[in-house]
Amino acid sequence: MLRKVLRIGLGSGLSNRGLRTRRGGFTLDWDAKMSEFKKKIECILPGKQWEELYDTSHLPPKQSDVVIVGGGILGLSVAFWLKKLESRRGAIRVLVVEQDHTYSRASSTGPSVGGIWQQFSVPENVQLSLFSVDFLRNINEHLAVVDAPLVDLRYNPSGCLLLASEKDAATLENNVKMQRQEGAKVCLISPEQLQNKFPWINTEGVALASYGMEDEGWFDAWSLLQGLRRKVQSMGVLLYQGEVTRFITSSGQMQTPSGEQVVLRRINEVHVKMDKSLEYQPVECAAVINAAGPWSGQVAELAGIGKGLPGTLQGTKLPVEPRKRYVHLWHCPQGPGLETPLVADISGVYFRREGLGSNYLGGYSPTEEEEPDPTNLEVDHDFFQNKVWPHLAQRVPSFKTLKVQRSWAGYYDYNTFDQNGVVGPHPLVVNMYFATGFSGHGLQHAPGIGRAVAEMVLDGQFNTIDMSPFLFTRFYLGEKLQAYNIL
Amino acid sequence: MAAPRAFLRLGAREWNARARGIHSMSEPVTPDSSRKKRTLLQFLSDYFHDIHALREYLLRKQILKGNRKNRSFADIQEKYGPYVTGALFILKQGGAVKFQDKEWIRPNERGHFPTEFLEFRKVPVEAVDASGCAINYQGMSNLLPLKELRFLSLQCCPNVDDWCLSRLYLLADSLQELSLAGCPQVSERGLACLHHLQNLRRLDISDLPAVSHPGLTQILVEEMLPHCEVLGTDWAQGLKLEPDQQPQNTPSPVSP
Numbered sequence: 132m133l134r135k136v137l138r139i140g141l142g143s144g145l146s147n148r149g150l151r152t153r154r155g156g157f158t159l160d161w162d163a164k165m166s167e168f169k170k171k172i173e174c175i176l177p178g179k180q181w182e183e184l185y186d187t188s189h190l191p192p193k194q195s196d197v198v199i200v201g202g203g204i205l206g207l208s209v210a211f212w213l214k215k216l217e218s219r220r221g222a223i224r225v226l227v228v229e230q231d232h233t234y235s236r237a238s239s240t241g242p243s244v245g246g247i248w249q250q251f252s253v254p255e256n257v258q259l260s261l262f263s264v265d266f267l268r269n270i271n272e273h274l275a276v277v278d279a280p281l282v283d284l285r286y287n288p289s290g291c292l293l294l295a296s297e298k299d300a301a302t303l304e305n306n307v308k309m310q311r312q313e314g315a316k317v318c319l320i321s322p323e324q325l326q327n328k329f330p331w332i333n334t335e336g337v338a339l340a341s342y343g344m345e346d347e348g349w350f351d352a353w354s355l356l357q358g359l360r361r362k363v364q365s366m367g368v369l370l371y372q373g374e375v376t377r378f379i380t381s382s383g384q385m386q387t388p389s390g391e392q393v394v395l396r397r398i399n400e401v402h403v404k405m406d407k408s409l410e411y412q413p414v415e416c417a418a419v420i421n422a423a424g425p426w427s428g429q430v431a432e433l434a435g436i437g438k439g440l441p442g443t444l445q446g447t448k449l450p451v452e453p454r455k456r457y458v459h460l461w462h463c464p465q466g467p468g469l470e471t472p473l474v475a476d477i478s479g480v481y482f483r484r485e486g487l488g489s490n491y492l493g494g495y496s497p498t499e500e501e502e503p504d505p506t507n508l509e510v511d512h513d514f515f516q517n518k519v520w521p522h523l524a525q526r527v528p529s530f531k532t533l534k535v536q537r538s539w540a541g542y543y544d545y546n547t548f549d550q551n552g553v554v555g556p557h558p559l560v561v562n563m564y565f566a567t568g569f570s571g572h573g574l575q576h577a578p579g580i581g582r583a584v585a586e587m588v589l590d591g592q593f594n595t596i597d598m599s600p601f602l603f604t605r606f607y608l609g610e611k612l613q614a615y616n617i618l
Numbered sequence: 619m620a621a622p623r624a625f626l627r628l629g630a631r632e633w634n635a636r637a638r639g640i641h642s643m644s645e646p647v648t649p650d651s652s653r654k655k656r657t658l659l660q661f662l663s664d665y666f667h668d669i670h671a672l673r674e675y676l677l678r679k680q681i682l683k684g685n686r687k688n689r690s691f692a693d694i695q696e697k698y699g700p701y702v703t704g705a706l707f708i709l710k711q712g713g714a715v716k717f718q719d720k721e722w723i724r725p726n727e728r729g730h731f732p733t734e735f736l737e738f739r740k741v742p743v744e745a746v747d748a749s750g751c752a753i754n755y756q757g758m759s760n761l762l763p764l765k766e767l768r769f770l771s772l773q774c775c776p777n778v779d780d781w782c783l784s785r786l787y788l789l790a791d792s793l794q795e796l797s798l799a800g801c802p803q804v805s806e807r808g809l810a811c812l813h814h815l816q817n818l819r820r821l822d823i824s825d826l827p828a829v830s831h832p833g834l835t836q837i838l839v840e841e842m843l844p845h846c847e848v849l850g851t852d853w854a855q856g857l858k859l860e861p862d863q864q865p866q867n868t869p870s871p872v873s874p
Contacts, residue, residue, distance in 0.1 A: 268755060268781050272681050277673045278660065287807040288784030344814070345784050469806075469838040470813035487806060487834050 190412040191371045191403050195226035197588065198401045199420040200375050200430050202229025204240045204352065205566045205573050206422035207359040208581030214366040216585050223589075225368045226414060228403050232372045239424050240356050240574060242541030244458055244492060246349040246473050246483065247575040248291035249315035250341055252306045252614045253551065256572070257313040258596045259579035264346040266578035270355070274362040282358035286350040289484070290343045290472040292329075294526075299477070300339040307341045316345040331467040333528055336477060349473060349483055352574050376411060377402035378419070378434045380560070394445075396560045398434060418562045418588055425453030425505075425542040427567040434560050444559060447607045451553070451568040454545035455503045458494045459515050463533040466491060478522040490536065495519045496571075503540075510538045545570045549611040554580060554601040555587055564588060565603060684777065687711065688757030699739045700763035706736075707760040708746055711753055716745035718766070742766035749773040755781050762788045769793075773822075774800040780808030787814035797822040804828060806835045813842045823850040 197213060199206045210225050217223045234241045247267070249260040266273060271281050295303040303319075310317045320342050322334040364370060379400035385393050398419050404411040423430045431437065431449035439445025466489055473483040482493030495518055497503070503511060515535060523530045546553065546568035553565040566584045569576060583598045593599065600612055663670040695703040705715040705723070709731045714724040717738050722745075725731040743764045753761075754777035761767070767789055772778050778801045786793070793815055798804050805828040812821070821843065829835050836850040 275677055275681060277663070277670070277677050285805075285807065286780055288780055288811045289807075290811070344787055348784075469810045469842045487831055487838065 187412075190405065190410065191226055191228070191369065191373065191414055192224075193412070194224070194415045195369070196224045196416065197226070197418045197420060198375075198403075198414055198416040199225065199227045199422055200401075201421070201423035201427075201567075202227045202232075202360075202370060203234070203238050203422065203424050203573075204356055204359070204577045205424070205569075205580060206420070207356065207363055208577040209420050209422060209566055209584045210363045210368045210581075211359055211366070212578075212581040212585035213588065214363065214368060216582075216589055218589075221367065225363075226416075227363070227368055227370045228373050228375055228401075229370065230372070230374050230406075232370075234356070239542050239544060240352050242458060242539050243352045243574050244349065244483070244494070245352045245574065246291065248343055248347040248473065249310055249313075250291060250293050250306065250317060250343060250347075252302070252309070253600070253612055254309060254313055255596060255598060255600060256551075256576070256614070257310050257315055259576040261314055261346070262579040262582075262596065263575055263577065267350065267355075270358065274358045276361050276365045279361055279365075282354055284350040284354055287348045287484075288345070289348045289470065290345075291347040292343075292472045292474045293341045294337045294475065294477050295339045295341070296336055296477045297338045303339050303341055315343070317341055317343045329467065329470070331527055331529055332474075333526055335525075342472065347473070355574075355577075371403065373403045373405050373412075375401055375423075375430060375433065376404045379413070380435065394559070396435060398560065398562055416562075418564060420564045420566055420584060420588070421449075422566045424544040424567060424573070425451070427451045427544060427565070431557075431563075431565075434557075434563055436557060436560055436563070444604075444607045447603075449553065449565070449568075449603070450548040450606060451544050451546050453505045453542040454570075455505045455508065455540050456494060456496070456543050456571075457503070457510055457514055457538055457540050458492060459519065459535055459538045460485065460490060460492050461533045461535045462488075462490050463530055464489050465529045465532065467527060467529070474526075476522060476526050478526075480519055480522040480526070482523065491530075491533075493519065493523065495522070505542065508540045508542075510540050512538065543571050544568055544573060548606055549613060551612045551614055552576070552580065552601055553603055553606075554583055554598045555593075555603065557603050558607075684752060684754065685756065687752050688754050690756065691760055695763075698736060701741060701743050702736055702739055704746070704760050704764045705738075705743055707757065708748055708751070711748065711751035711757070713746065713748040713751045713753075715743055715747075716769075717741045718744045722747075745769035747771045748775060751775055752777055753782075754778070755785070758782055758785050764789070766792050769795045771795075771797040772801060773797050776802060779803035780805060780811075783808035784811045786812065790814045790816060793818060795820040798826065799823070800825045802827055806830065806838075809835060809839055810842075812839070815843070816845070818843060818846045821846050821848050823848065 199210055206227055206229070210227050213223055213225055231238065247260065247264060249257050249264075251257050251260065267284060267286065270284060274282055293303065307317050307319050318341070320328070320340045322337050322340070325332060325337065325340050326334050360370070378398045379402070380396045380398050382394050382396040385395050387393055398416065400413045400415050401419060402411045402413050419434075421427050421430050428449050428451045437446060437448030467484070469484070471484045473481065475481040480493065480495045482491050484490070485492045495514075497518065501518065503514065512535075515538065520530075520533075523533070544567050550570040552569035552573070553567055555564060557563045557565070564584055564587060566580055567573075569580070573580070579596060580598075583593055583596055586592070586594045605612065659669060659673055663673050691703045691707055694706060698706075701717070705717070708715050709723065709725055712725060712729065714722050715735070716722045717735060718741055720738070720741070723731060723735055744766055745768060746761065746764070749771050750773070753772070753775055761770075762785060770789070770793060778798070780803070783798075783804065786796075794817055796812075796815065796818060799822045804826050809823060809829075812818070821839070823829075823836065823839065826832065832851040836848055839850075840846075840848045
């Protein structure tokens with residue numbers, strides 16, 4: 132009965148009464164719209180299948196103020212500080228898109244060695260480390276969630292020992308002077324003092340060493356990651372598993388003060404594709420944070436960064452690419468004792484103790500020619516035999532009789548330009564902010580970097596630590612932030 | 619008349635229960651607590667955002683309460699010097715202090731202590747007994763200027779953790795006796811940084827619940843500090859004899 136009325140009303144009524152205006156149709160394609168509308172009404176009527184409307188609760192929201200690409204330690208840290216520094220409770224809506232919620236495939240945080248030290252040659256890195264140590268010390272004040280267990284970082288305050296040969300001794304001394312000025316508690320040790328303090332070391336070839344007395348050591352990266360996830364979820368950040376496949380941008384011509392024409396681009400929408408399906412959700416956003424770690428270069432290319440003539444600002448790519456690094460766990464019953472710090476040798480080999488049972492963790496940063504193939508996470512066991520063990524045995528003689536228990540591989544978000552991070556907005560794609568490229572230091576600097584990026588997004592400038600040497604423009608201007616890096 | 623009073627008494631008991639519930643907010647979730655009855659605020663916070671915000675606020679207040687006790691006494695330090703400042707800090711927390719060649723100064727049950735030590739500006743402090751005090755990382759900065767400190771007891775301090783132990787290297791020149799017995803947050807990772815204290819002669823690390831293998835830790839600490847007497851658990855505590863093996867042919871210390 133109802134159906135008949137509707138059919139009469141919709142069918143004949145329209146053509147008779149003419150809902151069209153005198154000029155033409157109400158809208159373009161009125162007939163197609165009407166047939167769609169009729170189909171929808173027919174579905175709602177009892178007896179028909181409810182096909183048209185479907186459940187979208189598994190998709191991310193249609194709108195979000197900030198979209199963070201990458202849910203590892205850096206992405207979660209930025210989300211945490213954005214919610215902590217917002218002016219009003221609930222002011223910013225943040226969405227974090229992470230490819231893999233188990234963090235097993237491509238994350239750098241899971242397999243990480245977890246060290247934290249202040250022995251850098253760039254003052255901003257030292258400041259970042261000092262702030263991060265402060266954050267980790269008060270981790271249960273920062274990440275307190277009602278009714279949740281406390282975060283146990285399993286922090287080992289054993290310090291970090293850097294060895295230097297004759298030619299690097301002067302650089303090391305200058306660095307230590309700068310670090311002490313910034314407030315790090317690092318001291319220089321001569322080879323004789325080194326032999327007295329750590330009798331298991333062979334000081335041949337060592338001209339000078341620097342040792343961190345306090346605020347240096349290593350901790351459990353996984354528990355920090357889980358603690359941050361819990362806290363940001365309680366603060367209202369939405370975490371979705373998916374992949375960013377496309378950016379919808381709009382551009383406009385602007386003129387610089389010197390009269391040059393510049394095309395500025397803005398990201399309007401982010402297409403988030405769901406895991407194991409072809410569904411995607413276009414998320415409208417105001418700012419996008421690129422914290423995708425080793426895959427940041429690919430995400431930047433999606434936004435059109437680097438598409439231009441090489442040598443121009445449009446053609447400057449984000450030089451972050453994945454590099455595979457191995458970590459080996461070995462057992463040595465006669466090895467160094469409980470007081471072993473994180474030792475970084477002249478040759479590039481580093482190791483630290485793991486637990487109480489004479490186990491040691493370590494690795495080696497290979498040179499450019501020896502780089503392992505980054506397309507997979509397979510471990511090359513010959514690498515340890517040929518590259519790592521000789522140097523270990525030379526530095527610590529008791530390591531001649533070690534036995535490798537396990538090895539695993541992880542990716543560094545390696546910055547091929549100067550191995551230091553990229554922080555801040557892109558000059559041409561105005562609402563993409565970077566927090567990536569830290570080449571192995573991302574974990575220990577994560578609280579500081581998160582705060583810096585959040586300040587940039589919310590206030591437009593760096594308020595606490597001045598990270599302007601880390602901006603993107605240095606790739607175009609060619610100003611390398613050279614650092615005497617240990618690992 | 620009796621009925622309203624009984625009602626009021628019931629109300630007071632409920633209030634107390636709720637207060638206890640508030641203070642248990644950030645405790646680690648154990649399997650028993652899920653079976654225990656949830657407090658009223660916990661139940662309500664699942665339904666009302668306001669109650670949830672209230673619980674978050676109360677949790678923050680609880681966390682920040684500990685910080686007040688450990689604030690830095692910098693202004694007193696300028697006026698009276700480092701020794702008096704350290705002594706004042708410890709006495710206010712409830713511990714005891716001994717100046718060189720003087721007697722132990724302790725607060726009485728009400729927390730009052732004699733104030734004649736305020737004149738001892740040049741007399742170094744040689745022993746501090748901070749057992750049971752709420753001293754934490756911040757508060758230790760008041761203790762570290764005491765360069766002639768020989769005896770330090772941090773027994774059963776609930777807030778002393780591995781971070782605090784990493785600061786003790788500043789007292790390495792003078793510290794001879796250190797006691798960490800019963801501290802719930804000290805683990806073997808913090809004990810590893812005691813290797814700086816080369817003048818240490820006595821170290822007490824018994825009863826540390828956070829240390830995973832007490833016997834093994836004691837052996838490693840003894841190796842790390844060869845000149846120090848380490849008091850802790852007996853090394854054979856963790857060992858267990860196989861049921862079918864008898865200790866044959868082992869030389870017994872007491873000959874029959």
